[in-house]
Amino acid sequence: MEVNEEPTNGGAAPESAAEATPASEPTTAERPPRDASAVPGRVPAPAVEVAATSRPMSLGVQLEMARLTPVEVDHPKALYKTLLPGVMQVPADYIIAAARKSSLWPMTFGLACCAIEMIATYMSHHDLDRFGIVPWPSPRQCDVMIVAGTVTKKMAPAVKLLYQQMPNPKWVIPMGACATNGGPYTRYDRVLQGVDKIIPVDVYVPGCPPRPEALMDGFIALQNKIMEERNQVG
Amino acid sequence: MSPDEKDDKPAEETAEDAAPAIGPVADLFKTALPGVSLEAAQGALDVLITIDGKDAHQVLETAKNDEALAFDFLRNLSGVDYEDAGLEVVYHLYSYTHGHNVTVKAKLPSQDPRIQTVSDLWRAADWHEREARDMFGIVFEGHPNLVPILLPEDMLDHFPLRKDVPLAPLEEWQGEQLGENMANAGHIPPGSGFDVTPSAEGE
């Protein structure tokens, strides 16, 4: 699904059409479309795929496209940079980034099976509290949204709304294969193939479900990212 | 393409016969419903009664109210799409008083499948029928609230579990086609020199 363009074909990605008929339909992407057969172990798509792209797009699907457009993203400037630009910028950045990364409050957004592993990571056996990570139900007071589970197209507007309700700065961690690219349910047409189609994403944590250690690794990667980006954060 | 049930597999572990003989529930049905045409067969676990969709409500009402049958528990209501042979609504019933169970299969045409609801007999059928309608397009006449249950309300253009609806194709990862307003969104403004551009290498 294209981000910035109106959907012109039947809601299907252009690359499957490009694979079947390479001469037609010059796609808009500069890089060549992903060739599934190059990935080792990946079963190439059968020829039956072509039929899917020729399905006419009905009103229901058009309405769905409207609901699934990506969220509008703004780039605010932090208060201390607007009021006192350049004053003690470097230590201020460092201290504020260190504070942010040490007290990430995720929103309890467990959707499916990954929620159980997320809860298990919060609990005493693996314990995320030692990182300063406290689960918090309200989006208004959270920093991180862990999308743990499959996002269906019915749920997508709610995910967008919750993302918009979070105050800046905010980060998103799609946990598990379903939130990354649809996971085992990716071939069902009511499933959003990855939450990055509607909201911007920072750290992907793969797995089905990811082990608690993997989620902790994801959080540490996010902490490193927060420190690395501290000078550029708005 | 309706499946033919033959039970000549060994090691059957149910209370009903292991041999292909049909269980006693079929006879109870035949005595309770003399005028209705029904075919009985023995499945792997239950007796299968195949009827026409028009007789469904009558048969099921008898199944619930008749004293010898007394099926007070509707276990399951599902639709099946046999492509050329039409659709089927399959009811699985159990009786707490007698402890027997049965499978009732009601045949419907593929085009415009309509069947009378059984939600007046068992309140469990309410949600099951809404789901069957979402998945197959079967209209249950007389249902109190036939609105979509599993699918979003504005997305009923095709019925997913029908055999002529294919699986969705794989779409490209959005991460590789992020537009300007989405890259590092939220906290890093574009053009700041720290943008993460889509990687140029291949796979």
Added chain:
Amino acid sequence: MADMTTEHELDTIDVNVNIGPQHPATHGVFRMVLVIDGEEVVDLVPHIGYMHRGAEKLSENMDYRQAIGYQDRTEYLAQFNAEMCYVQAVEKLAGLVPPDRAQYIRVILAELNRISSHFMFLGAFGTDLGVFGTAFTYAFRERENVLDLFEEVTGDRLMYAYFRPGGVAWDVPRDFKERVEWVCENALVGAMDLDKLLTDNEIFIMRTRGIGILNAQDAIDYGATGPVLRASGVQHDLRRAEPYSIYDRFDFEIPIGTNGDSYDRYLVRLAEIRESVKIVRQALAQMPEGPILPERMPRLLRPAAGEVYMRCENPRGEYGIYLVSTGGTQPYRLRIRSSCFCNLSALKHMTVGHYVADAVTILGSIDIVLCEVDR
């Protein structure tokens, strides 16, 4: 309250309160719209389908063994029970008979999974009532013991795909019996801990006794099964009524409740943990050595054409697999009869007339798993 209204002629409107789909107490993405008059719930409209991922449709395009993975993910707290139901359905059609050792392994793992699922319920139920976190930490401590054992046996913490049509995938580790016995002892201790935390707690009793009453007739009519049905007084357990696998070799009680309220549902599940430990211990004592798959295992599984409705007693109720096969390598129709789907349809009946805070309690006491409701 009614007197004040007529005296002062207050005009009141019923308020719609939307709970969900993101809410810490909805056990997943479940949305209910309550229509409340003051504090009392007048109407409840549940909205499900936010987790409808098409496990049935996808299973139709998969091999019989690949579809086992979808069973795990549908019922992600009672995976072995779901796998057992599916695998037995395939066996009935294919005519495979699993050897005894495999049957015992299956029963032991399924009952341990029931224990871990009930611990999750105890933790989540306590959380719904406001014990935010304490009950969860206790419960997950016990769950981690069981999950460690499962990881030793199958290699995965949560999605096992260990049962195969015909038996199990590989044999259990050498110290299986000792480990299972250790897990059972700790499970009993953990259940006692949670029992002491919640059962005689005055606030807990006040918040759950008499709340969400579902009498036996309505429970049967709504298709409720499992602890919800047993708490309403109907002593019906599929392991006793329609025994599958080798459950007829074990001696266990079926706990039932008297009132059908949330307190009874909690007590029934607590008692079921202890019954499951009994079953596991008996199975450990009886488990023989031997193969875990039949000798003639076909490479490509093509069950005979036919259909079967296999039902099992899952921790949440009757989990059914309606499998239609036309002799191919893929299921023609795989319908999952979900226990929580039917239990949840009785939610409105149970909640109308109670207060808003009780709505959350009742939802928690039904113990739903949204992926199973929506499949």
